[in-house]
Amino acid sequence: MKSKIIIYTVIVFALFNNACKKALDLKQQGVYTSDNYFRNEVDAVNAVSGIYSLLEEEDYIGHAEATFDVPSDDYWRSGDHGEDEGIENLTYDASNAAIRYPWKWRYEEINRSTNCVINIPKITAISTEVKNRSMGEAYFLRAFGYWRLMIIHGDVPIITEEDYTKQIFNVPKSSIEDVRKQIESDLLKAVELLPESYGATDRGRVSKGTALGFLTKLYMYWEKFPEAIATGQKVISNSHYALAANYTDNFTRANENSTELLFSIQAVQNVVQNDFTVYYIPRPWGGYGFSQPLQGLANEFEANDPRKAATLLSVGDKIDLGDGNGLTTFTADLSATGFAFKKYAVFNTAADGGGVDHTFAVPLMRSADIYLLVAEALIRTQGAGAGDALINQVRHRASPLLPAVSGAGMTQLIHERRVELAGEGERHQDLMRWDKAKIVDIAAIYNLPVSKAPIDQSKTVTFIRPKNYYFPLPQVEIDKSKGVLVQNPNF
Structure with missing residues (x-):
């Protein structure tokens, strides 16, 4: 993926420098549209690389999406973005800039992915291996765009391939159930098409394990626990997705090659800032x-x-x-x-x-997350102790000095997810799904003052059910739709 970004960057710089010198001498070399761009294998690979490049956007995965975890009891927002304070304290409204920023990038990811899904099958000058891989990547990345929309907003518009072909983009919201079905459909296709792993030249591309991991997460949020167990076990049992030997290996310069990183943001020094x-x-x-x-x-x-x-x-x-x-x-x-x-x-x-x-490489999903989700699904279907083996694998990877759990229930599972995945964007969403299942009381957790040493302040967040389970749609998108989009309840 990154090799393509380097190529694009060099070309852009070359064109920019040339334009500064002889702007009036430049001649248009051609116009590319979706109808005439997809000619060969290189075009397919470059088009898919263009979807990945969105993950570097500061107002998308680069930063804005991380903001949605700051209400949790793990974070103080800090920084100088005033809009983040409203997210942290759950006092935001539909005009909040942090809610508005990533919306367009999620749909741009869906747009580029759908473009590939429609047009790559038409290419004849392409190997079966690259065609399948490229299609699998496009299906996965479209699912990821819808995943972020669903997690943050709940009911959102689904732009079908027919809508895309007809250039119809102003459509009503679909139910969260339908959005989940859309994500599931795309992920199942990605699982079928993607390879298990890649060589060094394609490091960073999503694999079969990436799709299986997100499918496991989807089933957990859907509370389809048997499906989550069966899907997650396919990750856990595959050596291509094994836990790194040491916990810290996931957060070092060499982690690009870690088998544990199922999905990550990768950048290149002096080319793409992370x-x-x-x-x-x-x-x-x-x-x-x-x-x-x-x-x-x-x-x-x-x-x-x-x-x-x-x-x-x-x-x-x-x-x-x-x-x-x-x-x-x-x-x-x-x-x-x-x-x-x-x-x-x-x-x-x-x-x-x-x-x-x-x-x-910044981890967006690690195998350890899947181990603990499967452990949770086992506990919630079979009772305390059913997830001990998986929890202990994660704990003993961290240190053999940590005592093994025995008869672990949700209290131990919740603790393990908090310390294993701290700072990786899971805490707020975990607490909300557990609150919906009446496993925790998120309002009680958040409404208690949280110490913010060393200065004499505290963080108190008032969580209101069901309003705060989802964020509103950006008001500007409601306005642009001219009545087609309906705002989420309580906003």
């Missing part, structure tokens, strides 16, 4: 300092759990920024809470010029 990483790093170190961990998250880790040190930077911790000055100390003035997410603070060595490492 905004996701940058947002978590303190400002004096070259980042923006957003989404800082709270004391309650730090307290959740057990003694002797190395995931705490791998996840959090605490006051007094040392880190090498690659600036040639040796180890730098994390001090209280670098964070409003006294913590930062170490798992995203990845830097180049001094030999590589120091600074933020943009070759670090």
